Amino acid sequence: xxxxxxxxxxxxxxxxQKPVENMPSFPEVPIVQMVxxxxxxxxxxxxxxxxxxxxxxxxxxxxxxxxYIKAANECGRSWAKKVMKEYETAQPETIAKKMGIAVxxxxxxxxxxxxxxxxxxxPNEITIFTDCIHKANLLEKECDCxxxxxxxxxxxxxxxxxxxxxxxxxxxxxYTHTEKIELWKKPFSxxxxxxxxxxxAAMAFAAEIMRLQVSPYxxxxxxxxxxxxxxxxxxxxxxxxxxxxxxxxxxx
Amino acid sequence: MEYVIxxxxxxxxxxxxxxxxxxxxxxxxxxxxxxxxxxxxxxxNTFATNPDxxxxxxxxxxISIVDAITRVFQSGPEGWGSVLVNVMFGAWFGxxxxxxxxxxxxxxxxxxxxxxxxxxxxxxLSTVTTAIFSTLFGxxxxxxxxxxxxxxxxxxxxxxxxxxxxxxxxxxxxxxxNPVLSxxxxxxxxxxxxxxxxxxxxxxxxxxAGIGLAVQLIMVILMxxxxxxxxxxxxAWSASAQRKARPGYVPSIALVAPVLPVVLLVVFHVPIxxxxxxxxxxxxxxxxxxxxFRGACRVLxxxxxxxxxxxxxxxxxxxxxxxxxxxxxxxxxxxxxLLGNVIPNNTLVISIVFAVLAPLGLFRGPLxxxxxxxxxxxxxxxxxxxxxxxxxxxxxxxxxxNVSICMTQSWVAWGVSYAKVSTKEHLKxxxxxxxxxxxxxxxxxxxxxx
Ligand SMILES: [Zn+2]
Numbered sequence: 001x002x003x004x005x006x007x008x009x010x011x012x013x014x015x016x017q018k019p020v021e022n023m024p025s026f027p028e029v030p031i032v033q034m035v036x037x038x039x040x041x042x043x044x045x046x047x048x049x050x051x052x053x054x055x056x057x058x059x060x061x062x063x064x065x066x067x068y069i070k071a072a073n074e075c076g077r078s079w080a081k082k083v084m085k086e087y088e089t090a091q092p093e094t095i096a097k098k099m100g101i102a103v104x105x106x107x108x109x110x111x112x113x114x115x116x117x118x119x120x121x122x123p124n125e126i127t128i129f130t131d132c133i134h135k136a137n138l139l140e141k142e143c144d145c146x147x148x149x150x151x152x153x154x155x156x157x158x159x160x161x162x163x164x165x166x167x168x169x170x171x172x173x174x175y176t177h178t179e180k181i182e183l184w185k186k187p188f189s190x191x192x193x194x195x196x197x198x199x200x201a202a203m204a205f206a207a208e209i210m211r212l213q214v215s216p217y218x219x220x221x222x223x224x225x226x227x228x229x230x231x232x233x234x235x236x237x238x239x240x241x242x243x244x245x246x247x248x249x250x251x252x
Numbered sequence: 253m254e255y256v257i258x259x260x261x262x263x264x265x266x267x268x269x270x271x272x273x274x275x276x277x278x279x280x281x282x283x284x285x286x287x288x289x290x291x292x293x294x295x296x297n298t299f300a301t302n303p304d305x306x307x308x309x310x311x312x313x314x315i316s317i318v319d320a321i322t323r324v325f326q327s328g329p330e331g332w333g334s335v336l337v338n339v340m341f342g343a344w345f346g347x348x349x350x351x352x353x354x355x356x357x358x359x360x361x362x363x364x365x366x367x368x369x370x371x372x373x374x375x376x377l378s379t380v381t382t383a384i385f386s387t388l389f390g391x392x393x394x395x396x397x398x399x400x401x402x403x404x405x406x407x408x409x410x411x412x413x414x415x416x417x418x419x420x421x422x423x424x425x426x427x428x429x430n431p432v433l434s435x436x437x438x439x440x441x442x443x444x445x446x447x448x449x450x451x452x453x454x455x456x457x458x459x460x461a462g463i464g465l466a467v468q469l470i471m472v473i474l475m476x477x478x479x480x481x482x483x484x485x486x487x488a489w490s491a492s493a494q495r496k497a498r499p500g501y502v503p504s505i506a507l508v509a510p511v512l513p514v515v516l517l518v519v520f521h522v523p524i525x526x527x528x529x530x531x532x533x534x535x536x537x538x539x540x541x542x543x544x545f546r547g548a549c550r551v552l553x554x555x556x557x558x559x560x561x562x563x564x565x566x567x568x569x570x571x572x573x574x575x576x577x578x579x580x581x582x583x584x585x586x587x588x589x590l591l592g593n594v595i596p597n598n599t600l601v602i603s604i605v606f607a608v609l610a611p612l613g614l615f616r617g618p619l620x621x622x623x624x625x626x627x628x629x630x631x632x633x634x635x636x637x638x639x640x641x642x643x644x645x646x647x648x649x650x651x652x653x654n655v656s657i658c659m660t661q662s663w664v665a666w667g668v669s670y671a672k673v674s675t676k677e678h679l680k681x682x683x684x685x686x687x688x689x690x691x692x693x694x695x696x697x698x699x700x701x702x
Binding site for chain 2: 056118120157161195199231
């Protein structure tokens, strides 16, 4: 840090320009090893990872979660088969076109804490943020992980978002929308979807369309890695501890 | 001579505004302005020839240099000592709420009531946020609550601009009642003897603050309902941060802790520092964190330390403001000479002007007390309006424009960069709502104090 930066950091701190944040630092892991481990993580464990981020997590028991994860993965795969059959193609771009979805690409740099990879805006618009794809492409050279290749990665992102479009189109029948839990006590009623089921199913959907042997969920960690290594190590640590927990339970 | 100095003062005022808008360091800005606004009137005093002018402001135009610099650079910051102490205790209380997991539990409860309905979630979370920040203060607290709430809002498909806008404005709504922030405003209204001219528990002021909270919260809720009516929700694939370890068990009774100090203050007239202490101990005991004496000492020590660190970034800026504020008092005769005939001595006109020009509270402009507004207040004080009226008049844009939506507010800047929203998008979403809040509140102020 040069003198100017030091002075500026000091002044910023004192004038309240930047709030103090203490992000813990996580143990570093070589990227090659990280990729290897991530490839071996089961679907069920990724499901638990998704539930860690579910706002209604506190309302659902462990046993229920496991059933939900199974059903959501099934749902994603079966809809992938249905969609590929209906549109007679496994190319996500073609499926999008036939479904009447507008696919946009934006290069907009998207660093910072929330890194966006892609999004689906109701009712029919998908945006892919290409910045993360370019960054991933550089990473691919370091670790030789197929799903980080530019064209494959883009298709995975698109397929994931396509699932949300399919959900939108088949709201009345699709499992991720029909499965609900009751939040209020009788006689009142507020039945809610479980948001993370959509994400679990979307990953399974993308994996099926792209014929992947691994879960696209690992992109969460790998794409974050190119923006913020420490944050990626944090996510990696989380998934590893979930994996360990899962195996302990399996032995018991 | 008065006019020359007056014009030079105005030029420096514009200079500060430009500097602030361009993102200059405000601590430095305030210090430089403090110096300029002390030197200019002192020069003016030396050369003033008009006897009416000199006689018109005893104690200001004939002040000695030593008295002037003492008043600005020594008494000024010292006078804010009490404010600072409140800020520290408030920060400690904030830490306790975060560490015990009470804030987290409160948010979870709200989410578990609302489920996947974006409108209900927005309404519930805005209300909870406002309740929390009616007591809690500090960038650290806003960030800590923000990293819990914002991902929830976004995971439910609520657009980023709305998530940030509604969260920050709910924080702002709570600020109307917030004793720590109010203390900072009240410190602008000290008598000659250093006594407060208006106090936190003044019944009319308190009623006004309650109305302010309600008006802003209702507008935030309306903004959510209106924005989400088209159901243009977003499904984003983004990496989320590592999940936080769940805090321990929080019993339902502990959930009242966030509002406890304010309730004690308003209903039972318990002074706020004692309120913070009672609130902290209540929270710690309810959550079973004080089982052994040694453990209690450790928890207390750590939370207090973390709380004070949270506020450190604010302290420097807070201590420069009173210098500027005191210097502005020296400038009053010159502003009066220049603008006295221009500014109407009529509360209705002033209220309307403040409602229409409310956005000048942004970017440390002339309507926010955390910016050039300190000078505006000095000018208005010279004209002679009642203290409650002036207080309300200036505090509305300071809270609703500056603290709630302005990018120069540290935590708003954090939120906007956290969600990667552009400044333009953010202002487009929030400014119209904030403007309406200001207009409604100025009307209410006119009716109550005008
Ligand atoms: Zn998704």
